Amino acid sequence: MVDVMHGVPESRPADESDDVELYHPHSWITKYVFSQDAKIIAIQYSTVALAIGLVALVLSWLMRLQLGFPGVFSFIDPDRYYQFITMHGMIMVVYLLTALFLGGFGNYLIPLMLGARDMVFPYVNMLSFWIYFLAVLVLLTGFFLPGGPTGAGWTLYPPQAILANTPGQQWGIVVMLVSLILFIIGFTMGGLNYVVTVLQGRAKGMTLMRMPLTIWGIFTATVMALLAFPALFVGAVMMLLDRLIGTSFFMPAIVAMGERLAHKGGSPILFQHLFWFFGHPEVYIVALPAFGIVSDLISTHARKNIFGYRMMVWALVAIGALSFVVWAHHMYVSGMHPAFGFFFATTTLIIAIPTAIKVYNWVLTLWQGDIHFTVPMLFALGFIVTFLNGGLTGLFLGNVVVDVPLSDTMFVVAHFHMVMGVAPILVIFGAIYHWYPKVTGRMLDDRLGKLHFWVTFLGAYLIFFPMHYIGLMGVPRRYHEIGAMSFVPPSAATLNEFITVVALIVGAAQLAFVFNLIWSLKQGRPAGGNPWRATTLEWQTPQTPPAHGNWGKTLPVVYRWAYDYSVPGAAEDFLPQNQPPDPRTA
């Protein structure tokens, strides 16, 4: 362990290190709009992602209004309801979570935490953002085109996704697929950049096994995304061809509403395999950065090293690798060959082991810590609870035969919202409260932050915990209303009303967060360079917010791991990564 944690790097002194030639902007436009600075690109990514996230939030309100008070809001007809859930799901998973974790946090933190001046390919990085922005705009056009956005469900299963009787069949599905294709192109540019920067751009002494877990999480997720998104890419291209020029990749012979279609010979289930070959790693593409970030939040605010760092790194890598051989657990009842069930149930439950190790190590980091109940810490604690809850219900759905009754019910909706909705979003909030001072130089308001935490955490738990039981009863997901089901007691309607009311309140609390973000920009308490007294490099920059090039004249040199908190004998309860060892003790 000593080699990982401490020691002088075998390298030249910092002032002799090679410097990267940086692109220097010449105008306001190249500095703030078409910027090549990863920090500006990170802010651009985050702002667009949070803005589109607000659209998804409003959509969730609308769908909850329909479920809680069926029949009251007559404009939410089945078509619109399906459009709302589809857009909500796709926006949250791809355009918010993926973009914010990798494009937002990845861009901001990779160079700063690794002691680099910028990403390795700044121009490509800029293109990555603008293509992402274009993808978002194309996605939004769906709301204004004839027929509206697609209502095929975020999984876009053919044949229904491209047939009449599904809302948005005219243009909505086309712009959705085009937008996804654009997103993947943009992401690939950014993703290659993150990977190369992590592998090539680290400061002297920053060995891979000294990187903060945040970087490990983002790095592993990016590698996974580069391998997983191509499956969605080809799926989207093939479906687009089926829709526009009448090919039959996913379309068998079909008689729809008495009309014989021209398609013949295609395989609907092939799309499901392509979709989930992307879709399952996607869950971890969102989860791994959250795992990494939350590890650093817990360690910093508990003033204690992360417990079992090496195990944490290997667990991240193991989860990343295993996540490519579990995709068909989304397809246990798809009609694929039943023998697959044995294989995918086994791999899926095995993935629980490295995941559980991560949970144990977060909790064991709290053990004998010096826990400060800062807002980031509160969100991190909330994450552990919701992630644990959602992970454990995954053991129901991953165990093939248990999935049979629960699949396609509200149990699934509750599960994935808890595990990949609420949990990563709590981390995003915690991370924003944590790094906002570095990005802006000012602290977010503490009281508003605590209010935001309590309403969001408790509210989200009250929304999704009881929802499992609606699903256990057998209520299917993607139903416009429960209507008359003989096996559902009338009290279920009351529960649905309750969930809707809580959802409205939780949604409203997010407005307090948005207000806090804007208000603190000018009015927040000045943060100083390292308000949390953290060890990682981004807190050791000469300026806050960090200037172009991050490090002034000389690059930092790294002498220790990222978790030297409360080291016995040290004067302070943290030792920054770039602090040389004491010559007397070294």
Place this chain on the structure above:
Amino acid sequence: MGIAVVLALVVIGSVVFHFLSPWWWTPIASNWRYIDDTIIITFWITGVVFAAVVLFMAYCVFRFRHREGNRAAYEPENKRLEWWLAIGTGVGVAAMLAPGLVVWHRFVTVPTDATVVEVIGQQWQWAYRLPGADGRLGAADVAQITAENPLGVDPKDPHGQDDIVIQGDNLHLQLGKPVKMLLRAIDVVHDFYVPEFRAKMDMIPGSVTYYWFTPTRDGTFDVLCAELCGTGHTFMRGNVVVEPESQYQAWLQQQKTFAQLQGPTRTQAKN
């Protein structure tokens, strides 16, 4: 401080809700009690883990909260503890997976004495076909579908002539008799789902999928579609009636065969 109390309350509240909630699965009406048993095992194991981890967390948060002059311990890792936790988790996972796989094996092994029922899904209704006196279903294909032959039964296949076709009506099943549901869709993906039977499977245009079960309780049950199939998905409902053999046979006698249904059209065509 407050957070420690809240964490403990989350555990207590969740456990109390679990046991007092009026929302629970609907009483089973098939042989898949094994599935329910596996769910119960999983609830216990995951519930204990959830309560243990969150309560431990609550304790840590209370015990190791920041106070003036406190300093955290410095303990990078503890290999022994980490391995024991990993092994313990592995045992818990195996305890859920093993019964799960055994039951899955039963689920995918159709008994030889199972009768066959074909379910056909289309936007947004259910239709059914039962083998006639010869005990075999005739061939069927989307290419054969016409207004008079909406299920696409092959008119040239002699096995199909005596098939019983049920459209716009409930399916009846015989109590205690294993049944293999052959699932077919002619437009988009559907899923024939009866919560009381615990079983479901997607039906995919272009293929035939299946599952089997034995109805163990008589009554009338809701049929729902469990795979998003377009605007009318929510309203793709039906009923299935499970009844003892005598009543089932009486119902069966009243049903029309494919040949009978085609008969009038053919006569008209000749005229």
